[in-house]
Amino acid sequence: MLFTQFNFSTELLDGISASGYETATPIQEKVIPIIIEGHDIIASAQTGTGKTAAFLLPIMDFLIKHGESNQVRALLLVPTRELAIQIGQHIEGLSYFTNISSIAIYGGNDGQNFVAEKKALQSGADIVVCTPGRLLAHLKMGYVSFTGIDFLVLDEADRMLDMGFQEDINSIIAHLPSKRQNLLFSATMPEKIRKLARSILNNPKEINIAISKPPDKIVQQAYIVFENQKLPLVKHLLQSITHRCAVVFCGRKQDVKQLTKELKHAKLLVAEIHSDLSQQERETALQHFSSGRIPIVVATDILSRGIDIDTIDLVINYDVPHDGEDYVHRVGRTARAEAVGRAITIVSQQEQGKFAGIEHLIGQVIEKPILPTELGDAPSYNPTTKRKSDNKSKQRHYKRTPKK
Ligand code: AMP
Numbered sequence: 001m002l003f004t005q006f007n008f009s010t011e012l013l014d015g016i017s018a019s020g021y022e023t024a025t026p027i028q029e030k031v032i033p034i035i036i037e038g039h040d041i042i043a044s045a046q047t048g049t050g051k052t053a054a055f056l057l058p059i060m061d062f063l064i065k066h067g068e069s070n071q072v073r074a075l076l077l078v079p080t081r082e083l084a085i086q087i088g089q090h091i092e093g094l095s096y097f098t099n100i101s102s103i104a105i106y107g108g109n110d111g112q113n114f115v116a117e118k119k120a121l122q123s124g125a126d127i128v129v130c131t132p133g134r135l136l137a138h139l140k141m142g143y144v145s146f147t148g149i150d151f152l153v154l155d156e157a158d159r160m161l162d163m164g165f166q167e168d169i170n171s172i173i174a175h176l177p178s179k180r181q182n183l184l185f186s187a188t189m190p191e192k193i194r195k196l197a198r199s200i201l202n203n204p205k206e207i208n209i210a211i212s213k214p215p216d217k218i219v220q221q222a223y224i225v226f227e228n229q230k231l232p233l234v235k236h237l238l239q240s241i242t243h244r245c246a247v248v249f250c251g252r253k254q255d256v257k258q259l260t261k262e263l264k265h266a267k268l269l270v271a272e273i274h275s276d277l278s279q280q281e282r283e284t285a286l287q288h289f290s291s292g293r294i295p296i297v298v299a300t301d302i303l304s305r306g307i308d309i310d311t312i313d314l315v316i317n318y319d320v321p322h323d324g325e326d327y328v329h330r331v332g333r334t335a336r337a338e339a340v341g342r343a344i345t346i347v348s349q350q351e352q353g354k355f356a357g358i359e360h361l362i363g364q365v366i367e368k369p370i371l372p373t374e375l376g377d378a379p380s381y382n383p384t385t386k387r388k389s390d391n392k393s394k395q396r397h398y399k400r401t402p403k404k
Helices: 010-018 026-036 051-065 081-094 111-123 132-141 157-162 166-173 191-200 227-240 253-265 279-290 324-331 349-362 388-394
Strands: 041-044 074-077 102-105 127-130 151-154 181-186 205-208 218-225 245-249 270-273 296-299 312-317 341-348
Touching: 010 051, 010 081, 026 041, 026 051, 026 205, 051 081, 051 127, 051 151, 051 181, 074 166, 081 102, 081 127, 102 111, 102 132, 111 132, 127 132, 132 166, 151 191, 157 166, 157 181, 157 191, 166 191, 181 191, 218 227, 218 349, 227 245, 227 253, 227 312, 227 341, 253 270, 253 296, 270 279, 279 296, 312 324, 324 341, 324 349, 341 349
Parallel strands: 041 181, 041 205, 074 127, 074 151, 102 127, 151 181, 218 341, 245 296, 245 312, 270 296, 312 341
Antiparallel strands: none
8 A cells, every 4th residue: 555545735745655664554544544544553563564654644644644743642652762763763764854843852861952942842852752760750740731642652652661661551541632543562461461551541543463484394594694695696596506596586666676787797587567567568478477487576665565476486585574574574575385495594793683583573593594604704693792883872852843
């Protein structure tokens, strides 16, 4: 489903496309219309499913369409400072072309931040994302007014309860107006979450997006490489692994085009599929592929859902997919029907953390074979290595001026 189908304002659509999102994830498809209709929600959804944008986008669209105000309009409670920072960055990206202001408030930083947070709370940043303890510290000082709140979001609610935030959450809610829309997201749904939901939510719609897992008969592997080893490795794999039909997935269509060129240059018989091609061109490519005339197709995730070609016996992820859901869909293109299949993911240094997240999500540690010696030394596998984007965490997340 395309984001244009949600009737979002243009400046939000610009932010969505600048963030690189093309189609809505399953949870976004389900959750966004319900939030737009004004219902409360209780959703079981894990990280990696696109749940953050699922609640951020309809909230932002509401804020854009209901004009500017100098009050806090949406309060997002999260368990950890890392998640607060990450959501703050998400908001910055998606709201880039809007006038929406936001701040991430979390404990454990210096007094200077406290002053900036106080200022943002007093002047009414539109969206406040915070850990419960730190917010309570501000609330106790008496300068915070939440009378303009339209939305309360509890993200990773199960973790918040596990971390002992129940009482803090109750104290914060006591400061909110009773007429508001409540959205609760949780990876698991134990009874204590249902109890919390009953006390906070008003006649909620329930959404359940359980992530499926790749079938056991798919042999999954991952090579850990330096970025410049990706191309030689994909060529090596396609040339050395006997296959009938292979799909190579890339997250971005530019990469599909470039890789197709490189593989053709290496004398491989390849077709490409991405959204810059017409429907007719895509269908022809797919037909050549499924009939066996062209044994390799390089494609974006538009091919990761729905196609059912039972001769695909090799899937190569040229990059780590955005989320666990996409990973499962990509590797699920192989081993259809009774066939056995192999799925290989090529993981660069920057992608190690993301890949570990996917392993966590599907509950499997994927085998990591040694890189063929002719391709040189591989980096060591250390998924706790900070990703590039983590450096941004030092930024302040408060902006009032539109960045047109
Ligand atoms: P989340 O489950 O919210 O932590 O999101 C997981 C990752 O998916 C984040 O890196 C998001 O930026 C990304 N993401 C969210 N929605 C989409 C989408 N519709 N298309 C592509 N990537 C997305």
